Amino acid sequence: MEKPNKKVKKIRSRRNRDSNFYVHIDDVEKMKERAEKNKLFVYIKLPEVPVKVSYKGTKEKNLEDLREYSLIIPTLEYHNMTWTWLDLLMAIRNDSKRVILSQAPENKSVRKGVSGVFRFGK
Structure with missing residues (x-):
């Protein structure tokens, strides 16, 4: 059998190397769509917010019950973040x-109740 010459080997290796960089047009369009959703949030400042929480457990008398418990969400700041709106939220x-x-009280049963109130999303 004949051995392929050096020129043929170079061409084959170049094809293999170049094929690793091939991206389908559909994938490029998806990447463009995702990139358009990103926003640069240069400076966001959300001021301090006082919150009063009341929580009633499932039973008539619970250790978990809270009445007008005061909490403070401090000022939140974000600088130079590239996020989608969902990432920010x-x-x-x-x-x-x-x-x-x-900020929840040290009593574990009360802490459990407070975490149930502030279940955001799922």
Whole structure:
């Protein structure tokens, strides 16, 4: 059998290398659509918000019941973030949830009740 010459080997290796960079037109369109949804949020400042929480458990008398418990969501700031609107809302939700749970009373049964009130989304 004959061995392929060096020129043929170069052409074959170049084809293999170039084929790894091929992207379907449909994929490019999807990437463009996703990129258009991204926004650059240069500076966002959400001021402090006081919140009063009341919670009634499932039983008539619960240790979990709260009446007008005061919480404060502190000022939230975000700088130079490239997000979709959904990403921004998720960041606000997660930061608010973290702050609210840190302010919940030390009693574990009350903490459990407060987390049920602030279940955002699913």
